[in-house]
Amino acid sequence: xxxxxxxxxxxxxxxxxxxxxxxxxxxxxxxxxxxxxxxxxxxxxxxxxxxxxxxxxxxxxxxxxxxxxxxxxxxxxxxxxxxxxxxxxxxxxxxxxxxxxxxxxxxxxxxxxxxxxxxxxxxxxxxxxxxxxxxxxxxxxxxxxxxxxxxxxxxxxxxxxxxxxxxxxxxxxxxxxxxxxxxxxxxxxxxxxx
Ligand code: 5GP
Numbered sequence: 798x799x800x801x802x803x804x805x806x807x808x809x810x811x812x813x814x815x816x817x818x819x820x821x822x823x824x825x826x827x828x829x830x831x832x833x834x835x836x837x838x839x840x841x842x843x844x845x846x847x848x849x850x851x852x853x854x855x856x857x858x859x860x861x862x863x864x865x866x867x868x869x870x871x872x873x874x875x876x877x878x879x880x881x882x883x884x885x886x887x888x889x890x891x892x893x894x895x896x897x898x899x900x901x902x903x904x905x906x907x908x909x910x911x912x913x914x915x916x917x918x919x920x921x922x923x924x925x926x927x928x929x930x931x932x933x934x935x936x937x938x939x940x941x942x943x944x945x946x947x948x949x950x951x952x953x954x955x956x957x958x959x960x961x962x963x964x965x966x967x968x969x970x971x972x973x974x975x976x977x978x979x980x981x982x983x984x985x986x987x988x989x990x991x
Contacts, residue, residue: 802828802894803983804885804911807975808904809919810949812931814965815898818919821972822896826979830893832885835861838876841936851881869899869906874944878903894979900948901955915982917975918959922966924949 809815823829835851837858846852853861858877862870870879880897888895897907907914921927927949931942956962961978965971 800892802830802889802892803979803986804889804895804897804907804914805917805979805982806897806899806904806907806914807917807919808899808901808952808959809965810921810927810952811945812927812934812949813919813921814930814968814971815919817968818965818972818975819896819898821968822975825972825976826894828893829979830888830895832880832888832895832897834878834880834899835867836876836878838878868910869903871900871902871906873900873902874941874948880907894983901952901958905958913986915979916959916961917978918956918962919971920953920956920962920964921949922964 807815807818819831823831833847833849833851835853835858837853837855838850840846840849840852844850855877858870858879861867861879861881866881866883867879868882868885870877878899880899880903885895885897897903899907901918904916908916921930924946928942928946931937931945937945963971963974963978
């Protein structure tokens with residue numbers, strides 16, 4: 798039987814460069830799976846259902862909550878986001894490490910339920926740089942950008958609740974640091990289970 802994988806949560810304010818980091822990390826690490834979330838947010842241009850997210854209605858999301866289908870879920874800037882439990886557990890059992898890109902409330906729920914989870918908080922180099930990136934990517938209107946920046950300040954204030962804080966000042970450096978944190982975490986878990 799394959800050795801079980803580990804659960805890794807990376808939280809970061811929106812616009813911090815998380816998707817670039819995960820794509821690079823998947824190129825440098827073997828057996829790392831990305832968990833696809835469900836959300837009630839509308840797809841952005843270029844996003845596809847079942848690829849970027851499972852885009853569902855509020856009614857569907859609420860019935861998934863009632864059916865206990867989520868490992869965690871949270872409301873963020875007016876929309877629900879949640880991690881379906883089934884796909885995560887299936888991948889962990891198959892020996893894959895599973896990477897969750899979720900916001901801080903969800904990260905805390907996962908840590909409570911699965912204390913062996915590695916929690917990493919990814920910080921923007923500065924709030925000015927974060928605003929520049931959010932405006933530059935042109936995906937959200939100014940009202941949404943201001944709400945996301947407000948949310949970012951609240952999220953950064955919670956970084957001490959994470960196991961590690963990594964500053965995304967340079968993608969390759971941040972990827973190398975996260976890669977090493979995952980390897981060290983796996984070594985520790987293996988030793989403590991031996
Ligand atoms: P976005 O709308 O920019 O795709 O995501 C907004 C925020 O929701 C990001 O911080 C992202 O990490 C978070 N998020 C995405 N999926 C989930 C999820 O399944 N659960 C939780 N709690 N947050 C999520």
